[in-house]
Amino acid sequence: MTSDNRSDIFQADYKVLDAAEKVLQDLEGSDNAIRPQFEEIYLGYKRLLRQSSHLIIIADRQQKRLIDLQNDIVEKNRELEALSITDGMTGIANRRRFDEVLTQEHARHARSGAKLSLILLDVDHFKAFNDNYGHVQGDECLRQIARVIADCTTRPADLAARYGGEEFACILPETDNNGAIAIAEKIRCGIIALALPHKCSSVADVVTVSLGVVTAPCTTDASAVDIVTQVDELLYQAKSSGRNRVEFVKSCCGAV
Amino acid sequence: MEPLIIESTKSTPMVDFNAKNRILIIKGQSYPENSFKFYDPIFQWLDMFFTTVEDDDGLIKLEISLPYINTSSTKCILMLLEKFEVAEKNGRNMDVTWYYDKENENELECAQDFKEFVELEFNLIAV
Known part of the structure; x- marks a missing residue:
């Protein structure tokens, strides 16, 4: 052959x-x-x-x-x-990812004793913005805000996520309260600097946000959900005390 | 001659070989643990068929559809097609059609591979 x-x-x-x-x-x-x-x-x-x-x-x-x-x-x-872990509209992490990372980080910090901080923020008078400028503009506003939040949380372990409608959250591992407050302020100012007109806002002529900042105690028996509840309360305080501000726990035992 | 009818399973194709109308159909995935055990009765039926069938120029139709086929089944299909090659060389009138899923590129390529190596005319039809 x-x-x-x-x-x-x-x-x-x-x-x-x-x-x-x-x-x-x-x-x-x-x-x-x-x-x-x-x-x-x-x-x-x-x-x-x-x-x-x-x-x-x-x-x-x-x-x-x-x-x-x-x-x-x-x-x-x-x-x-x-x-499945990305928010389609803004391109940052979605709620599912946020919950997942928070659970992981909470467990990791409970073991290491390091400080874990969380920021929760909400766009001021967003419903009025939507009603006045329309949903296309509303979506664009959220996209720009998401970009600012992502740009302010650039360390590898930081996570910026869309928490719900016009609510966003940041997970800041190994970050103390002062560090987290500084980032929250940076976000607040960055969003004002976008100068997105918002004539129906009672706070300013431009789009603003209210933020709550919490830092979980080093040795905690609390669950990840407890931190969210706590930061949610702080966000509510920021809203009820005039909006466009950062609220955090003014601890009697000194900043954590 | 009795027809050969085998129900399909997850890993073996359906077989419907009918000597009367001369339509032989084999259709389905083929990855049995023991391919020869599955194909041997088919070979035997075919040998009997080709020796007993009246040589009156009647068309013998073979219809194949094999979405997935493992290596030992490939060997068996080569053996099966070889029987048809021989039958055609012996003057039988053959019509072989290989059906493939138009959504499945792999199936078409597999059919083309057989076509390349078997000296038998066959039609490739997308379904």
Whole structure:
């Protein structure tokens, strides 16, 4: 059998065929009774070898297609996973991601004793903004606010998330109260600096936000949910005491 | 000759070989643990069919659809198609159609691979 490629995996098989061919040639013209039988075996082997080489090519291609498909699926899963934790409108983390990270960070900080801070913020008079400027403008406003919050939380472990409608939250690992308040102020000022007109606001001519900041005590028996409840109360205080401000716990035992 | 009818399972195709109307259908995924055990009765039926069928130029139709096929099943399908090659060389009138899912590129490529290596005319039809 003439093989196109003597270096392929069937090299040894072709050698067997070559040897058989040589025997057939040597027997050419002789009246050796074994020759027809031998030739039949030779042809049978040749046919099966051809089939096996086809089988291997087909199976290899099939396997390659399946591996490619599997890689595609892995890639698609990654994309889906990223989508499932991202807020579609603003592009920052969504509520699901926020809850997930807060639970993880809370457990990690409870072990290490480091300080975990949380900021919760709400756009002032956002309903009036929407009613006055329309939902397209409202969405654009939220996108710009999200950008400011993301830009203010740039350390690798920081997380900026859209918490709900016009509420946003930041998880600030290993950050003390003063550090967190500084970031909250930076966010508040950054949003004012956007200078998004808001003529229906009772606070200013531009879009403003109210923020609550909380720092979880180092040794805490409290759950992640308790911190959210606490920061929610501070946000409420910021709202009820005039908006466009940062509220935090003015601890009698000194800043945590 | 009795028809050969095998219900499909998760890992084996449906088989409906009818000697009377000469339509032989094999359809479904094929990845049995023991492919030869599954395909051997099919080979035996085919050998019997080709030796007993009247040679009156009647068309023999083979319809294949194999969305997924493992390696040992590939060997069996090559063996099966070889029987059709031989039958065609012996003057039988054959019509082989390989159906593939138009949404599934892999299925088409797999069918094309068989077409490349089997000396048998066959139609590839998207469904």
